[in-house]
Amino acid sequence: MEVTQELLIKCLEAFRQQQLEKQKYQDYYDGKHDILSTYKFNPKRANMKIVVNWFKKFLQDELAFSLSNPVNYIDKTANPEYIDRIDLDFSTWEKVHNQKLMLKVNTFGHAYELRYLKDNEFKATVLTPLNCFVLEGNDADRTVQLAMHFYKENQFSEVEKVDVYLPNKIVQHYEVDGDELITKGQSTHAFINVPVTVVEANTERKSMLDDIKDLVDAYNTTISNMCNELSDFRMALIKVIGTRFETEDDISKMVEKGVIELQTGADIDYLIKNLPDQFANSTLKEIKENIYKQASHIDTNEKLSSNTSGSALQGRLITLSNKCSTIHTMLEQCIKSRLKEYFYILRIRENIEYDYRLISQKFTMNVPNDLLHLADIASKLKDIFAYETLYSLFPFVENPSVEYQKYLKERETLMESEVDLDAIGND
Structure with missing residues (x-):
């Protein structure tokens, strides 16, 4: 594909339109809801505007539920060498990066991961529809043909710059002047393909806000009306x-x-004024219940009976668990692409050949676990499954392969100690 100035200008125009469409998602996450500008002002009455940020709460809950535990890597060939290398190179940044990535993905419906090398270390960062535009092809894989990263050097800079990432290690640099792009030079990146991947929240690339926005607005308006009604008559x-x-x-x-x-x-x-609060309270309750239903969440503050079984509690979490499983699925696709680029760098830099498809990911939900029950399962299945597989069942084990190697080393040390004690006893 030939990258011309005309094509880049079209991409710039499409990016500006994308910014306008996606800004509301960031605004709602930040608490800048429509009620702040659309609530009817009455100069002779109270005009408090109450914002209940359900959108941010739900996104944070999903993140804590699905990605509080680190991703476990498992080598399908049972070779711990490459798992150890991944852990060494990724452990300093990957967990926080995955959380930030999926937070932005679920905020906007999709986001982007930019891979790069810094001090010869493989790293990645998160870009959003507010600072990045990706041109995808119409082929089955929706191949990324180019990516534009918009930024300013610092918070005091007024000049908007653009890095255009192209295949074959090319990065073109521009400055934005109104609707024009001024060429500022060219450099290289480390990858054959465009080092930017599109990460989706779901196959439709829809944000949760699309489903709950009207309900959230209705809740904010209703509770604001109630508070203002009380404020107008707070003194009898x-x-x-x-x-x-x-x-x-x-x-x-x-x-x-x-x-x-x-x-x-x-x-x-x-x-005093006799306020018909029953109608307003029932309306708020109904709106709240519908918000939770549309978001596939549960109210954790709801009081439960003391004899509620563990199975019943898991049943209440089933819809949220399914939603978080989707988060894991979409993140897994990104991680596989990340590993492909990572092993490409290892092959170029260190002549290490390995198939990224032989590395699988294990995600662990952040829910209370019955460790005694898990231990019982592990002891009964130890003759059937590999130890690394059993280790991956426990949420506190960050790397099953490393944990297994530590176990073997510890056993070896103990056996050597026992031999020395026997030798001393015979003397």
């Missing part, structure tokens, strides 16, 4: 019958001292 009015205050000072003294002297037959009472 004093109702006086059969007498009158001569001056405003009389009212101030009464409020200050809490005492009032009345004539015979006079009466004083508080006048």
Whole structure:
């Protein structure tokens, strides 16, 4: 594909349109909801605007549930050498990177991973639809033909720059001048293909916000109306019958001292507004339930009976578990692509040949586990499955291969100690 100035200008125009469409997702995550600009202002009434950020809460819950535990790598050939190498090169950055990546993916519906080398170390960073545009082909694999990364050098810089990543290790550098791109030079990257991968939240590349936005807006409006209604009448009015205050000072003294002297037959009472709160509360409850249903989440603050079984608790989590399994599936595709590029670098730099398809990933949900039950399962299956497979069942084991090697080394040390003790006893 020939990359011309005309093509890049079209990509720039498409990126600006993409920014406009995707900005609302970042705004809602940051708490900048529509109610802040669309809530009807009444100069004579309270005008509080309440934002309940369900979108951010759900995304954070999904992240904690699905990726709090690190990804375990398992070599299908039972060779620990490459697993150890992956752990060495990825352990300093991968866990946080995966969390940030999937947070952005689920915020916007899709995001991007940029691979690069720094100090001869393989690394990756996260780009979003707000600072990156990817041109994909119409082939079955939707091959990335070019990627444009928009950025400023620092928070004080006014100049917007663009790095255009192309195949065959080419990076073209530009500055944005309105609707034009000014060429600033060219450099190289380390990969044959464009080092940017599109990571999807689902096959439709839809964000959760698309399903719950109207409900969230309705919840914000309803609760804001309730708070404003209460604020307008937070002070009860004093109702006086059969007498009158001569001056405003009389009212101030009464409020200050809490005492009032009345004539015979006079009466004083508080006048309060009878608010029909049942309708508003039931509306809020119904909206909240629908938000949880549309988001496939459960209310963890809901009180449960004391005799609720473990199976029943797992049943309540089934829809959220299925959703987090989708997160794992989409991340797994990205990791396989990441490993392919990683082993390409090892082959070029160190002449290490290995098939990335022989490395599988094991994800562990961050849920309470019955370790005694898992230990019982492991002891019963130790003669059927490999130890690394059994180690991967335990959430606290970050690397089953390394854990198994530590186990073998420890056993070897113990056996040597026993031999030395026997020798001493015979002397």
